Amino acid sequence: MFKKFIILIGISLGLGILVKQIGMTSHQALAISIFCVSVLGTLFFWNFRLSFVFLGTSILLITRTIDLENVIKFASLDVILFLVGMMVLVGLMKEAGFFAWIVGLILRIRNLTANKFLISISIISALLACAVDEVTSIIFIVAAIFEICDYFEVDPTPFLIISVMATNIGSSGTVLGNPIGILIASKSGLTFEDFITKAFPVMLLCLAVMLVIVRLWYRKTLAGLEHKMKELGYNEILVKLISVPPEKNLKISLGIFGVTLFFIALHHRLELLWGLEPNTILLTMPLLSSGAVMIWKWRKARDYIEKDVEWWTLLFFMLLFAQAGALKYTGVTDVLAKNLAGLAGNSLSFLIGIVLWVSTIGSSILDNVVLVAAFIPVIQSFQSLNLNLRPLWWALLFGGCLGGNITMVGSTANIVALGILEKEKNIRMTFFRWFWIGLTVGVVTTVVVWAALTNLPFYK
Amino acid sequence: MKVKEIMKKEVISVRPTDSVLDVLNLLLKMEISGLPVIDEEAKLVGMFTEKDIISHILPSYIQNVGRFIYEENPKATKIKLAGLNNIKVSQLMRKEVITTTEDTTLCEVARIMLTNKARRLPVVDKSGKVVGIVARGDVLKAFAKEIENPR
Numbered sequence: 001m002f003k004k005f006i007i008l009i010g011i012s013l014g015l016g017i018l019v020k021q022i023g024m025t026s027h028q029a030l031a032i033s034i035f036c037v038s039v040l041g042t043l044f045f046w047n048f049r050l051s052f053v054f055l056g057t058s059i060l061l062i063t064r065t066i067d068l069e070n071v072i073k074f075a076s077l078d079v080i081l082f083l084v085g086m087m088v089l090v091g092l093m094k095e096a097g098f099f100a101w102i103v104g105l106i107l108r109i110r111n112l113t114a115n116k117f118l119i120s121i122s123i124i125s126a127l128l129a130c131a132v133d134e135v136t137s138i139i140f141i142v143a144a145i146f147e148i149c150d151y152f153e154v155d156p157t158p159f160l161i162i163s164v165m166a167t168n169i170g171s172s173g174t175v176l177g178n179p180i181g182i183l184i185a186s187k188s189g190l191t192f193e194d195f196i197t198k199a200f201p202v203m204l205l206c207l208a209v210m211l212v213i214v215r216l217w218y219r220k221t222l223a224g225l226e227h228k229m230k231e232l233g234y235n236e237i238l239v240k241l242i243s244v245p246p247e248k249n250l251k252i253s254l255g256i257f258g259v260t261l262f263f264i265a266l267h268h269r270l271e272l273l274w275g276l277e278p279n280t281i282l283l284t285m286p287l288l289s290s291g292a293v294m295i296w297k298w299r300k301a302r303d304y305i306e307k308d309v310e311w312w313t314l315l316f317f318m319l320l321f322a323q324a325g326a327l328k329y330t331g332v333t334d335v336l337a338k339n340l341a342g343l344a345g346n347s348l349s350f351l352i353g354i355v356l357w358v359s360t361i362g363s364s365i366l367d368n369v370v371l372v373a374a375f376i377p378v379i380q381s382f383q384s385l386n387l388n389l390r391p392l393w394w395a396l397l398f399g400g401c402l403g404g405n406i407t408m409v410g411s412t413a414n415i416v417a418l419g420i421l422e423k424e425k426n427i428r429m430t431f432f433r434w435f436w437i438g439l440t441v442g443v444v445t446t447v448v449v450w451a452a453l454t455n456l457p458f459y460k
Numbered sequence: 461m462k463v464k465e466i467m468k469k470e471v472i473s474v475r476p477t478d479s480v481l482d483v484l485n486l487l488l489k490m491e492i493s494g495l496p497v498i499d500e501e502a503k504l505v506g507m508f509t510e511k512d513i514i515s516h517i518l519p520s521y522i523q524n525v526g527r528f529i530y531e532e533n534p535k536a537t538k539i540k541l542a543g544l545n546n547i548k549v550s551q552l553m554r555k556e557v558i559t560t561t562e563d564t565t566l567c568e569v570a571r572i573m574l575t576n577k578a579r580r581l582p583v584v585d586k587s588g589k590v591v592g593i594v595a596r597g598d599v600l601k602a603f604a605k606e607i608e609n610p611r
């Protein structure tokens with residue numbers, strides 16, 4: 001622990017001194033050092049990440065590296081409130097039994113075969129991650145996988161890996177799947193419709209590619225499952241294992257969630273129609289719905305806010321965004337953007353490649369929100385260089401989501417799923433058991449995105 | 461009134477290496493909900509309750525999946541029940557235990573129980589050795605006594 005702390009301080013301090021030596025100002029060097037502490041803090045001291053950003057942001061303010069007004073501006077309250085609203089809605093859906101209904105749906109698949117199981121868990125994982133956040137969706141998919149694998153007496157690990165990878169891929173399909181989706185949407189001006197028309201099809205393509213790879217990779221496991229399915233016969237017990245009370249609550253909750261999604265999907269058109277600022281409807285819809293929910297369920301309103309909203313994570317995001325903002329405020333990102341563009345010879349294709357691969361590799365080790373928060377001001381700075389930013393935003397989104405598949409700690413969904421696996425089945429994932437398949441899927445899907453972004457005129 | 465006047469001094473305890481199945485049978489036989497876990501030096505190392513067994517038997521994610529009804533017992537539950545004999549108390553016990561001391565007052569021990577939602581508190585000495593146990597029932601009996609004999 002002490003050694004890690006010394007490494008963290010050493011690297012951060014060293015980086016600050018280095019950039020000062022090459023001509024940056026003291027404020028720029030400090031902003032870089034403190035951001036570096038926060039990034040390395042998430043890597044070495046995950047449980048202390050909030051204290052690190054609290055301390056770091058305070059230092060930035062005291063040293064006048066950034067002023068209070070800009071800390072508040074960069075903290076992106078819009079994104080945070082959107083996430084709060086969505087978390088309340090997801091809490092309501094959970095309580096109403098929506099997710100248990102999804103689990104039941106998987107358990108009730110008729111004439112289950114190994115292939116059918118593989119395809120359905122992948123597609124359901126991806127689509128569920130599109131509609132709600134990936135961390136919520138993975139818990140339910142894992143629950144379904146465990147029930148089925150227990151029933152047929154097979155190791156659930158390969159299927160868990162597959163569903164996590166489908167979840168990470170799926171989370172890039174809409175604004176709702178991953179916090180980086182809404183973060184990118186709010187900073188880039190991309191709409192929900194843009195995500196559906198541009199990101200969703202590529203996500204489906206990546207999912208198909210992943211299915212082909214895992215079908216080959218786990219062919220023996222699938223053959224084993226197929227054999228067990230034939231041996232143990234039809235899954236009568238699974239079909240009636242769990243039920244969800246068909247209550248009015250579930251229907252009303254589904255209605256509220258459906259209406260929210262409907263308005264979110266049409267937000268851009270409605271904003272144009274009503275002359276509202278871009279993303280106003282997108283960001284306020286979850287707030288409107290969760291506000292209504294808190295009137296409907298007023299006795300539980302406090303529980304929704306205190307238990308379903310992950311304040312620990314959200315506060316970390318806010319202050320991290322503020323620290324990334326300090327990089328922009330002090331001009332660090334402008335310097336970085338200029339150098340990156342120079343390196344790429346002002347070629348957009350080359351720059352797309354850099355953003356995509358750096359974010360893919362970066363998010364395989366770091367939390368993707370940390371990486372995207374740092375990258376956003378750099379991409380914004382490209383604007384002054386007269387570059388088309390749109391393909392770069394998509395590169396950042398896909399890099400941030402697909403990179404999560406490469407290592408077992410690449411995304412929160414991986415960590416949550418592997419935590420359950422260890423607790424429930426006493427199976428501890430080893431780095432390389434995940435890494436080889438993760439690397440294959442991660443690299444191949446990123447190549448697919450790279451090809452799409454650089455070759456299809458649609459994305460230019 | 462102090463804890464030493466109301467606590468039970470003969471403490472039945474279990475060892476971290478005891479099997480969960482044996483302790484489950486002990487809990488059922490004694491009709492109580494939990495027992496302190498002590499090491500060779502009689503020092504408190506944890507608390508083992510029936511809640512720990514139930515939460516082990518059900519899936520760990522159960523509290524995150526929201527509302528549904530189990531119509532059958534899942535196979536995983538059956539597997540876990542069959543394996544209770546091979547699991548040690550140390551694997552399921554709660555290691556952070558709220559304790560009290562012999563000189564704590566009646567109202568203070570009642571406050572600790574209420575605010576920590578604890579049914580029974582191990583009473584420890586300065587070295588961490590268990591010297592007694594005080595349950596909600598003991599506290600209530602002491603209060604009842606005070607009603608009968610108000611000072």
